[in-house]
Amino acid sequence: NAGVTQTPKFRILKIGQSMTLQCAQDMNHNYMYWYRQDPGMGLKLIYYSVGAGITDKGEVPNGYNVSRSTTEDFPLRLELAAPSQTSVYFCASSYPLGSGGAPGELFFGEGSRLTVL
Amino acid sequence: AQTVTQSQPEMSVQEAETVTLSCTYDTSESDYYLFWYKQPPSRQMILVIRQEAYKQQNATENRFSVNFQKAAKSFSLKISDSQLGDAAMYFCAYRRLDMRFGAGTRLTVKP
Numbered sequence: 001n002a003g004v005t006q007t008p009k010f011r012i013l014k015i016g017q018s019m020t021l022q023c024a025q026d027m028n029h030n031y032m033y034w035y036r037q038d039p040g041m042g043l044k045l046i047y048y049s050v051g052a053g054i055t056d057k058g059e060v061p062n063g064y065n066v067s068r069s070t071t072e073d074f075p076l077r078l079e080l081a082a083p084s085q086t087s088v089y090f091c092a093s094s095y096p097l098g099s100g101g102a103p104g105e106l107f108f109g110e111g112s113r114l115t116v117l
Numbered sequence: 118a119q120t121v122t123q124s125q126p127e128m129s130v131q132e133a134e135t136v137t138l139s140c141t142y143d144t145s146e147s148d149y150y151l152f153w154y155k156q157p158p159s160r161q162m163i164l165v166i167r168q169e170a171y172k173q174q175n176a177t178e179n180r181f182s183v184n185f186q187k188a189a190k191s192f193s194l195k196i197s198d199s200q201l202g203d204a205a206m207y208f209c210a211y212r213r214l215d216m217r218f219g220a221g222t223r224l225t226v227k228p
Contacts, residue, residue, distance in 0.1 A: 033215065042123075042208055042218040050214070058215060088160060097150065097212070103169065104150035104212050108162040 002026045006091050006109035013081040013116045021076040021112050023091030031094045032074040033058075033106065034066065036087040043090060049074055050096070081116045088113050119144045121211050123219035130199045131227050137184075138194045138222045140209030147171075149213045151185065153194045156206040156221075165207070168192065201226050 007022045025032065030051050035043040035058075045058030049068040063085055065077040074093075078085060092106040120143045130136035142151070153165040168176045168185050175183050180200075184193045196203055204226045209219040 035218075040221075042121075042220040045215055045217065048215045059217075090162065092162075092216075094216075097148075097214075104152070104167060105164055106162075106212070106216050111160045 004091055004093055004107050004109040006089075006112050008112060009110065010113050011115070013078075013114065015081060015083065015116060017081050018077070018079050019081070019114075021078070021089055021091070021114070023074045023076070023109060024072050025074075025091075025093040025107070026072065027093060027107065028071065029093035029107070030071070030096055032068065033092045033094075034064070034074070034076045035090045035092065036060065036085075037090060037111075038087050046076065046089075078114075083116050086114060086116045119146075119211050119213065119217050121209055121217050121219040123209050123222050125222045126220070127223045127225070129225045129227060130196070130203075132199055132201060134199055135195060135197045136199055136224065138196075138207050138209075138224070140192045140194070140219055142190050142192065142209070142211045144190065144211065144213070146213055149211060151183075151192045152210040152212065152216075153181070153183070154208045154210060154218075155203075156208060157204075162208075166194065196224075199226050201228060 004025045033048040034046040044060045047066040049055045089112045091109045094106045122141045149170045151168045155163045166178045180197045206221045
């Protein structure tokens, strides 16, 4: 039961470097999300996608980019990493509201801890 | 934009006692979902309970129940017979198209 898989689990970046956080789900969910969680805080939505080729900004999109070329994958790109992007990143997926099992529930990956020095 | 507010950064409960965590939210929608998620130190996000806004009956899952007051936009979580394993961060969440989270309440369970 893979569910939502995130890679890498840990990464240290230098200021100004770029990287991509990978996210894949095998539940055939239409919706996918990226959140960040700063220490002691709640999850903030970065970007989300309602299907292949469709993405939209969340609460904190600056400094990030996403693409959704397939139903399964939703990579998050960090360009020109900054210390303010040090956080734990969560990918999640779900069915649209009103369809599928587990009504409304988001299924989360295990998180990726990113440190920018 | 929807906002979710958890006004209790930390709560403490004695083992076997009952504790209530508070949550309020702001929305102009009538159809939505509300959730409580638990996050232990492992960082895993675990669904505790969900409530569909169109349902008047409060959701219950074993020792966990909610008090959903739609007009007041309030959604509290009651944990009965608290156990040591209940210690965690608890997040209230609102879902319409996307899902928005509150800042969380850290629950400590004292033996």
